Amino acid sequence: MNKVVTLEQAIENIKDGSTIMISGFGGNGAPHTVIDALVEKNVRDLTLICNDSGVKDFGAGRLFTNNQVKKVICSIIGPNPVSVVQHAEGTLEVELYPQGSLAEKIRAGGYGLGGVLTKAGLGTLVEEGKQKVMVQGEEYLLEEPLKAEFALIYASIGDTAGNCRYYGSAHAHAPSMAAAADYTILEVGQLVELGEIEPQDIHTQQVLVDAVVVKGGK
Numbered sequence: 001m002n003k004v005v006t007l008e009q010a011i012e013n014i015k016d017g018s019t020i021m022i023s024g025f026g027g028n029g030a031p032h033t034v035i036d037a038l039v040e041k042n043v044r045d046l047t048l049i050c051n052d053s054g055v056k057d058f059g060a061g062r063l064f065t066n067n068q069v070k071k072v073i074c075s076i077i078g079p080n081p082v083s084v085v086q087h088a089e090g091t092l093e094v095e096l097y098p099q100g101s102l103a104e105k106i107r108a109g110g111y112g113l114g115g116v117l118t119k120a121g122l123g124t125l126v127e128e129g130k131q132k133v134m135v136q137g138e139e140y141l142l143e144e145p146l147k148a149e150f151a152l153i154y155a156s157i158g159d160t161a162g163n164c165r166y167y168g169s170a171h172a173h174a175p176s177m178a179a180a181a182d183y184t185i186l187e188v189g190q191l192v193e194l195g196e197i198e199p200q201d202i203h204t205q206q207v208l209v210d211a212v213v214v215k216g217g218k
Contacts (some may be wrong), residue, residue, distance in 0.1 A: 002160045003212045007037040010211040011186045013191030014150055016043050017070075021106070021151040021177040022050040026079060027059025028168030031154040031187035033215050045070040047107070049148055051099070051172055052076045053083035062094070073146065076101040098126065101143050103173060106162070109145035116143050154215075155202055155204070157211025158188035162209025163202045171203075178208040185211045 011034065014020065015032050024030030039062050051122050053072055054061030064082045071093040077083040086092035097105065104116040117140035121127050131142040153174040158164035164186055166174055178184045186209045 001070075001206075002115075003162050005150065005211050005213060007033065007218055009052070009139060010034065011037055011041060012082065012211050013183065014038065014041070014043055016042065017045045017047075019047040019148045021119075021148040021173070021181055022048060022060045023151070023153040023170065023174035023177050024059055024079070025051050025169040025171060025172040028060060029154055029166070029168055030054070030059040031152045031185070032059065033217065034152045034185055035164055039063065039068070041064050042068065043138050044068055047071040047073070047148075048174060049073045049146055049177075049190065051102070051201075052154060055079050055184055056082050057109055066097040067091075067101065067129075071095065073102075074095070075102050090112055096108060096126075097143070100210050101126075102146075103176065105143050105146040106173055106180050107176040108143075109147040110176045112146040113145060115145060117141070118143055130169070146180060148177075148181045149183065151184040152185065152187070153175040153178055154187045155189070155193060157190045158186055158212060159192050159197055161194045162186055162204075162206035162212055163194070164204050164209070165197060165201050166203050175204050178204045183209055183210045185213065187213050189215045 061080050073095040087094045098120040108113050133140050154170050155164035156167040
């Protein structure tokens with residue numbers, strides 16, 4: 001099946017108020033072409049689930065600069081002064097998790113787990129409102145799964161069916177996000193035909209990808 005579409009087709013169902021996962025780390029390894037298309041489309045009141053809020057005007061940071069984000073679920077916002085100011089002014093809701101907990105919450109959402117048990121955050125503000133579970137005399141926080149309507153991920157190489165291979169920071173959360181979203185948009189740096197990527201080199205399989213767009217394409 002050929003899943004290659006135009007940018008317009010890929011994001012046509014992303015509307016105001018959508019919940020979106022965006023892969024990458026500090027904007028590196030992010031699907032910049034798809035993010036740029038969302039900025040141009042100017043959808044509003046988005047909830048983003050990402051490692052961080054990016055940096056100003058780079059990666060997911062562009063969506064904050066354009067005032068498109070209502071809420072962000074991430075591990076840090078400090079590197080992006082725009083999101084820091086928006087949070088201070090009360091226009092941006094921020095839900096922070098330790099980075100490992102965030103990764104595991106997304107993985108739990110993608111692979112059908114009821115949650116994950118962790119000690120990260122015990123005795124801090126992180127534990128407020130969360131269930132605690134005792135296992136063999138040890139106390140843990142129950143972190144519940146995270147899911148989204150859409151996932152936007154980037155891979156250095158992918159085929160027309162959606163199989164792909166990541167490089168560097170593009171690994172950050174992308175495999176789990178592809179599984180945790182109802183609709184996954186894959187942006188690829190290099191598009192190849194089905195069968196050109198060796199099976200053992202595939203990091204995310206085509207069954208988890210709904211649309212493929214090419215970096216810098218239309």
